[in-house]
Amino acid sequence: MVRVRFAPSPTGNLHIGGARTALFNWMYAKAQGGKFILRIEDTDKVRSKEEYLDEILDSMKWLGLQWDEYYKQSDRFDLYRQYAQKLLDEGKAYKDGEAVILTMPLKQIKIYDLIRDEIVVDTKEIKDQVLMKSDGSPTYSFACVIDDALMEISCVIRGEDHISNTPKQIVIYEALGFKPPKFAHLPLILDDERARMSKRAGAVAVSDYRRQGFLPEAVVNYLMLLGWSPGNNQEKVTIATAVKNFSIKKVNKAGAVFSIDKLKWLNGQYIKDTETIKLVQLLEPMLKEKYPEKSLPDGKTLESIVHLFKGRMATLADFLEWTDFIFIDNLEFDPEAKEKHLAQSRSKEFSILAEALSKTNDFNVKSAEEVFRQTVEQLGITAGDLVHPVRVALTGRSVGPGLFETMVVLGKDKTITRLRECFNC
RNA sequence: GACCCUAUCGUCUAGCCCGGUCAGGACAAGAGCUUUUCAAGCUCUCGGCACGAGUUCAAAUCUCGUUAGGGUCACCA
Numbered sequence: 001m002v003r004v005r006f007a008p009s010p011t012g013n014l015h016i017g018g019a020r021t022a023l024f025n026w027m028y029a030k031a032q033g034g035k036f037i038l039r040i041e042d043t044d045k046v047r048s049k050e051e052y053l054d055e056i057l058d059s060m061k062w063l064g065l066q067w068d069e070y071y072k073q074s075d076r077f078d079l080y081r082q083y084a085q086k087l088l089d090e091g092k093a094y095k096d097g098e099a100v101i102l103t104m105p106l107k108q109i110k111i112y113d114l115i116r117d118e119i120v121v122d123t124k125e126i127k128d129q130v131l132m133k134s135d136g137s138p139t140y141s142f143a144c145v146i147d148d149a150l151m152e153i154s155c156v157i158r159g160e161d162h163i164s165n166t167p168k169q170i171v172i173y174e175a176l177g178f179k180p181p182k183f184a185h186l187p188l189i190l191d192d193e194r195a196r197m198s199k200r201a202g203a204v205a206v207s208d209y210r211r212q213g214f215l216p217e218a219v220v221n222y223l224m225l226l227g228w229s230p231g232n233n234q235e236k237v238t239i240a241t242a243v244k245n246f247s248i249k250k251v252n253k254a255g256a257v258f259s260i261d262k263l264k265w266l267n268g269q270y271i272k273d274t275e276t277i278k279l280v281q282l283l284e285p286m287l288k289e290k291y292p293e294k295s296l297p298d299g300k301t302l303e304s305i306v307h308l309f310k311g312r313m314a315t316l317a318d319f320l321e322w323t324d325f326i327f328i329d330n331l332e333f334d335p336e337a338k339e340k341h342l343a344q345s346r347s348k349e350f351s352i353l354a355e356a357l358s359k360t361n362d363f364n365v366k367s368a369e370e371v372f373r374q375t376v377e378q379l380g381i382t383a384g385d386l387v388h389p390v391r392v393a394l395t396g397r398s399v400g401p402g403l404f405e406t407m408v409v410l411g412k413d414k415t416i417t418r419l420r421e422c423f424n425c
Numbered sequence: 426g427a428c429c430c431u432a433u434c435g436u437c438u439a440g441c442c443c444g445g446u447c448a449g450g451a452c453a454a455g456a457g458c459u460u461u462u463c464a465a466g467c468u469c470u471c472g473g474c475a476c477g478a479g480u481u482c483a484a485a486u487c488u489c490g491u492u493a494g495g496g497u498c499a500c501c502a
Contacts, residue, residue, distance in 0.1 A: 009502045044501060099500055116430070125428050125498085133500035140502045164429060164497040187431080187495095194494060222437095225451090229438055233450040252438080254431050255495060262437065262452045272465085312464045341462095372461095387461035399463035 002034025003154050006067075007144065009041045010052040013205035014059040016258070017159060017189045017197055020223040024186060024251070025157045026065045027224070027239070031246040037151060038067035041144070042074045043137050059206040063216050064239065071151070073143050080138035083146055083176060084131050092175045093131060100132035102175060109167040114155065114184040114248050121167040129168050145169050149178035157184040157248070160255070161196070184248050187227050188255045197258055209263075213286070213316025215274070218267040226256040236269055264314040271316070276307045283319060290320055291327050305409050308401050325395040326410055331418065337398035341389045347423035349379055349386055350393065354419040363412040368404040393422040 006022040008014065014022075029036040038060065042048040060067070084100045087093035093102045104123050111119040131142040138146075148156060163185050173180040191197045203209055209219055220239055230237050230245045271279065280302050287296055296302065305323060313319050325331060333342070356371045357363070372390075376383050387403050394415060400406055407415045 007502090011502070041502060047501070096500090101500090119429075121429070127498090130500045135500080137500085139500065144502085159496095160430065161496055162502095165502095167429095185430085190495080192436095196496075225437065227437090229450095231439065233439070235437090235451050249442095252431095256438090257436055259436055259452065265452060268465085311466090314464095382461090384461050391462070397463090401462095401464085403461060 001152070001154065002029060002032040003037060003152050004029050004034060004157055005037040005039050005148070005151065005153050006065075007039040007041050007147075007158075008056050009044070009047075010049060010056060011044060011047040012052055013207055014056045015197075015204055016206060016209070016223070019059065019063060019065075019206045019219070020189060020226060021157065021159055021186060022060065022065050023063070023220060023223050024184075024228070024248070027243050027246045028155070028157060028184075028248055029068075030243045034154070035068040036065070037069045037071070037153070039070075039147060039151070040072045040074075041140065042072060043140065043143055045074075045137065048074075055205075055207055059210070062210055063206065063220055069151075071147065073138075073147065076143070076147070077137065079150075080132065080143055080146055081136070084138070084142070087131065087175055098132075098134040098136065099130055102129045102131050102172060104128045104171060109170050111163075111166050111170065111183055113163075114182055115251050116185060116253060119163065119166075123167065123171060126168055126171070129172070131172070141165060141169050141172060145172040145176065145178070148181060149173065149176065153181050155182040155184055155248075157186065160185045160188050184251070187252055189226055190255045190257045192257065194255070194257060213318070213320075214263065214267050215270045215282075215316075218263065218270040221270070222263045222266050226258070227252040236266065268314040271313055272311055274310075276303050276310060279306050279310060279316075283316060286316060286320060287327070294327055297326075301409075308405050308409055312401070322397075322400065325397070331396045333392065333396045334398065337392045337396070341392045341398060342422070345423055346386070346389045346393075349375075349381075350390070350419040350422055352379065353386070353390070354416045357407075357412065357419075358416050360412070363408065365402075365404045365408050368407045372404065390419070394418050 004025040006018075006025045008018055008022075026036050028034070040053060040056075042053070084093065087102065088095065088100060093100050095101070104126055107123050109121050109123060111121070113119055129141060130139050132138055147153075166183055166185075170180050189197045197204055203212065206219070210216070217238070221237055224237065224239070224242050225235070228246075228251050230242060231250070234241075280299065283306060284296065284302070297305070305326060306319070309319050309322055313322070353372065353375045356375050357368065360367045360371055372386070373383065376386055379386075388398060391400060391403050391406065392398055394403075394406060394410055410418075
């Protein structure tokens with residue numbers, strides 16, 4: 001029976017690297033019809049926080065990494081104490097004050113690693129290991145070994161930073177009379193400096209990416225591609241397909257630099273392929289949060305707005321940023337856009353256009369364009385001459401979707417008002 | 426410093442196990458098409474087997490070494 005576990009410590013938010021470790025464990029379990037266990041390693045009473053636990057659980061669910069069994073090490077302290085006593089009784093460990101320390105036997109330890117093959121370490125490089133701290137709590141390695149053994153974990157899949165813990169833990173397995181599991185040490189996720197990803201490199205918590213408007217499918221997809229590939233040149237891979245093709249032996253050995261650009265691109269792909277209605281559901285609460293005072297447009301209107309921006313946004317946050325002109329009353333102009341397109345007064349053109357638009361009965365993309373083109377012709381200027389100033393007048397920006405779609409989404413009244421008020425006429 | 430891990434375009438990677446395809450794809454970058462702008466989309470371009478030996482008719486692929494990067498050396502996990 002394949003049994004794997006993800007064992008986060010609630011001393012911080014779920015890190016993007018931790019999420020990938022969880023994902024690989026999850027995929028490995030699913031690929032082999034095994035069980036995925038979530039074990040909270042909260043033996044450090046001082047640093048563990050309830051809020052971090054909640055955040056980790058939330059992020060796991062958001063990513064879709066449902067677990068089959070759940071344990072908390074803080075519930076199991078008696079167990080660790082019993083095993084410590086056993087080692088004491090057998091003379092394999094000794095006491096130093098209240099602490100229990102394992103005597104390191106001199107020997108060669110062989111780790112069988114599914115990704116790196118055999119790793120051999122001589123225990124002469126390792127000091128005696130503390131098993132129980134003076135305060136009565138177990139050390140990481142001790143609790144980890146007992147739990148992995150008792151929970152019958154068949155393969156420990158974790159980050160490369162644990163390689164040097166592994167021989168120490170194998171010694172503990174042997175002292176306890178347990179059979180060590182298989183191991184698989186994943187390469188680390190690196191920052192731009194090729195060092196292990198840390199907070200100064202930007203967003204590092206899964207919840208940060210969630211807040212920034214990344215879709216869980218895209219995050220999962222991106223993460224699985226760091227150190228693994230389905231091998232068919234595909235970039236957009238659903239988790240179901242990945243599970244079908246997954247093999248831990250095909251995981252890379254070298255660290256992988258995290259690329260926010262590629263994540264954004266992938267996220268954009270997912271957004272494009274997501275049904276508009278679904279996006280509206282995701283965006284609505286975000287809009288409510290951003291504009292608590294406003295009443296949002298009805299579903300149909302919202303849908304047309306989302307539809308208009310769907311193909312161009314990389315994150316949901318982009319939508320919020322780009323559509324502010326629809327929701328705010330006092331437009332803020334991008335200084336550069338204003339300088340470029342509104343430096344010269346267009347009050348005559350704008351008022352003529354506003355007047356013409358006001359006469360349209362059915363204000364839609366087609367009619368707006370017709371009116372616009374007639375006005376331009378009447379004024380003897382080119383469409384381009386007026387398009388850009390009008391866009392800036394309506395949205396505050398020089399870039400955006402098609403002008404006529406933008407007008408319709410803004411609504412007839414606001415379009416006309418903004419044209420008229422632009423130069424205070 | 427000691428020990429351990431690693432090394433294909435700027436980045437993520439396919440190929441490596443079972444030597445012989447112009448070393449393939451994606452992101453980024455550059456160019457073009459399209460367009461009222463930007464983005465998207467499509468087409469094209471740029472760009473890589475860290476280095477040195479060895480084995481072999483033949484090495485990205487096997488072996489050794491060098492160099493470089495990373496990780497770990499806690500009564501933190």
